[in-house]
Amino acid sequence: MFCADTDVELKTEELKPHSLKSNEVMVETHVLSCDAFIRTILDEEAYHGVVEIDGTLPAIGYGKVIAAGPEANLKVGTMVSGMMGAQTHTVIQANQAFRMTTFPFMSPTSSLGLMGLTSGLTAYVGLFYVCKRPRKGETVVVTGAAGAVGSIAAQLAKSTKARVIGVAGGEKKCNFLKDELGLDGAIDYKNKQASLEEQLAINCPNGIDYIYDNVGGSILDSLLDKINPKGRVVICGAISQYSGNLNKGKVQGPSNYLKLAERGAEMKGFNVMQYMWRIPMALFGMFFMYMRNQVKMTEHIEDGISSFPNALHKMFNGGHIGKMLVDVNGSLKNEKNPVIQKKQD
């Protein structure tokens, strides 16, 4: 289990803009994205790489160039995004900092959330391009449904006119799924009065045609038991398994996988990086749906770099809804976030 108080520490170092190498830039971090993969790389031999002892936690984010080496192709004042690391300032090669993309009618944070590679775009690619997409009348179940990827995957599934059921921990999140996202049902896997299987029987009386799975473990097993003939199971992630060592044989695999054979269903995993050629289409599609009020990203914002470890901890303890962000320099407090509101007829 990751412990925000004892597993990481905050260190202060002096900024030395004058010692930049010719192609380097120094970036003042504005906002960081908190992502589940960060937990996996705290263990040895992780698939996404490993953080060494005394190494800085990796984190995607955006910020402003405040100093540039003589040969860097980015000017002071340019807003850039990239792998900033969990720190207030970072020194990176100019070619590893990308000019920040902003989207009309959206707040800058959408570049990490709704339009971000590891959140909204992962949901878009996963739901529409990995297996045959959901269809009208089918039953879709999304796990981790109140989180960043899950809440978008659930709304995208809803746009196909399928019946969509979300799985999340706690009454508050389940109410969010039904009242805010308009899902057809919500299953509280932490409910002590009704088991997951009992809630599944009520919410999915005709079985499940499509599973978008973010959590793995025993929840995935229970869902597989109800998979329908020709069902599809998209493995996006398995957050219930990230607090062990993923590469040391400690992952709880689905013991119900034979249901796939019995019912002629398929299961396919993906990493968003394997679908980069789909990203332009995903950006276009997501923007179009946003403008039509079909999809929105709720954001949970923590303040200051010292909150980063706790933000990561919260992701594994159900402490947020939607996209987890860290406002490193306080810039979000001053921003007006434009929202698209429905016009009166």
Ligand SMILES: NC(=O)c1ccc[n+]([C@@H]2O[C@H](COP(=O)([O-])OP(=O)(O)OC[C@H]3O[C@@H](n4cnc5c(N)ncnc54)[C@H](OP(=O)(O)O)[C@@H]3O)[C@@H](O)[C@H]2O)c1
């Ligand atoms: N395939 C890809 O390319 C790709 C890219 C990005 C992310 N992902 C995956 O997408 C998933 C969601 O990531 P995210 O960044 O959007 O995080 P998130 O959903 O915003 O946060 C994680 C959520 O997981 C739930 N959770 C934590 N521990 C759990 C457990 N033991 N059992 C069930 N649920 C648990 C928590 O919600 P509850 O309160 O409901 O428990 C929490 O809100 C992760 O598995 C991540 O690895 C995959």
